[in-house]
Amino acid sequence: MTDVSQTPALENEAELGDYFALLKPRVMQLVVFTALVGMLAAPQSVHPVIGFASILFVAIGAGASGALNMWWDADIDAVMRRTAKRPIPAGKVQPGEALALGVALSGLSVMMLGLSANLLAAGMLLFTIFFYAVVYSMWLKRATPQNIVIGGAAGAFPPVIGWIIATGSFSVEAWLMFALIFMWTPPHFWALALFMRSDYDDANVPMLTVTHGRPATRRHIMAYTVLLAVLAVGTGFTAIGGYIYLGVSVVLNLLFLIGAWRIWQRDEVAAEADNYLVERKFFRLSLFYLFLHFGAILIEATLRTWGMGGW
Amino acid sequence: MAIRAEHEIHSRRKGRNVGVGLMLGGFVVLVMVLTFVKITQTDFTRAPGTANPPAAVEGNN
The missing domain is CATH 1.20.120 (Four Helix Bundle (Hemerythrin (Met), subunit A))
Known part of the structure; x- marks a missing residue:
């Protein structure tokens, strides 16, 4: 018999939504909102198309860091009730896929933000991804009870990036x-x-x-x-x-x-x-x-x- | 025994493929529009690397 429904690996195959879930959509909402406020609060105006594209690339960058975080923290996520249903612990997405998606989207978002806005904004986005994925997820989270304090900086950068998109400076x-x-x-x-x-x-x-x-x-x-x-x-x-x-x-x-x-x-x-x-x-x-x-x-x-x- | 052509897995894969296709298409359109805006906004009469006109700099505050 070749009934595919009897093959667990295929039954668990990821939908598009599972890959989207890797990007932490709820965090992305906050990033989009605060980056947008940062951009609009700045004294210079931005062309709507450039503004839209730039905020989109910031959101993709934030999503990429979310995917990298889920790749690194899959073991923790599997244990915690709140995160056990995330795509990797649920077995829908392989860790390697999350890593590849995270790295690819990081590169794409930083490069495109550099082209749509300016290099300083792109540099800040790159630093933010690095800070969240490496400094917070890989280093601080499991090492110090101050993880939340220092790691919070990663979530605080989006309005600064938004401001730089508009002004090109701090x-x-x-x-x-x-x-x-x-x-x-x-x-x-x-x-x-x-x-x-x-x-x-x-x-x-x-x-x-x-x-x-x-x-x-x-x-x-x-x-x-x-x-x-x-x-x-x-x-x-x-x-x-x-x-x-x-x-x-x-x-x-x-x-x-x-x-x-x-x-x-x-x-x-x-x-x-x-x-x-x-x-x-x-x-x-x-x-x-x-x-x-x-x-x-x-x-x-x-x-x-x-x-x-x-x- | 009849073979079912459309299994749930097929529709899931199709959804994934269509989704990725739409995103790539959207990205192409976005880059095209962005390029158009960038080109129409750039002052090609100015030599590359020269400073903005004073009026644009004063706009900082």
């Missing part, structure tokens, strides 16, 4: 957007680690919760949130800020500080009693926090083109 405003994501990442992930503890334990990833204990993690969330609040509100007084940004930022940071304070004041008994409700709420708020901050920067930039917004 500036304080671009680095403020970088700092916003950089400082936001640790409390965001540590809140997740508080209520997904067993996952990271099983995978032997040295999260702060595992290495320094949960009370220390709660203190760290509070400390980073205070620094983040100062930075985020302070950004409101720069060239990319304005009344709308400042209003949004003050409200969000107050809510964020209250959430961090409540996390800090709780112990494990209280947290387990309500199944980490406060931590889950804080994590959900953190998603809105970043989206709304960059949304406000985008609104200010849009208003400025009509002679409004800003200071």
Whole structure:
């Protein structure tokens, strides 16, 4: 009999969507959004076609680093409940395929961004891919509980790249957007680690919760949130800020500080009693926090083109 | 015994091939449009490597 349905290897053959999943589409959404805001907040305008193509290549570069991360972390992903269904641990895509896709898309995206925008933007994209795939995934993630802090830089580069696409140079405003994501990442992930503890334990990833204990993690969330609040509100007084940004930022940071304070004041008994409700709420708020901050920067930039917004 | 010409795996492969084809086609169109925009935006009357006109530089701020 030659019924192909009896061949497990063929039954498990990847669909196009499985290769797309290697690129971490949800991370790509964030990258596209923040890079777009960085590009539009810059003082120079970009031709729509060049802007569209450049952001697309940044997204492809981010996807490539995601594929490289999945290739390297396949053993960890197989252990963690949250990631066990990713294409490689699920057996749909071979590790070598993910590596080839990651390397090929990295080269393509960097080269094309250099052609569509400028060499500095391409260099920054290359550095970002290197930082995420090599510095974070291969080096820091399994070596230090500060993995999230330093690795967060990789996710913070897109608005800087967006800014460089438009201006061809660095500036304080671009680095403020970088700092916003950089400082936001640790409390965001540590809140997740508080209520997904067993996952990271099983995978032997040295999260702060595992290495320094949960009370220390709660203190760290509070400390980073205070620094983040100062930075985020302070950004409101720069060239990319304005009344709308400042209003949004003050409200969000107050809510964020209250959430961090409540996390800090709780112990494990209280947290387990309500199944980490406060931590889950804080994590959900953190998603809105970043989206709304960059949304406000985008609104200010849009208003400025009509002679409004800003200071 | 009749052989089924279209197995689910065939349609999955077809979907993959069509998807890759569309992406490659899209990439070709994108590069073409990008090239057109780049060429029409470039000032070919200026010697290569010379600075932008002062007005364009002042636009930085």
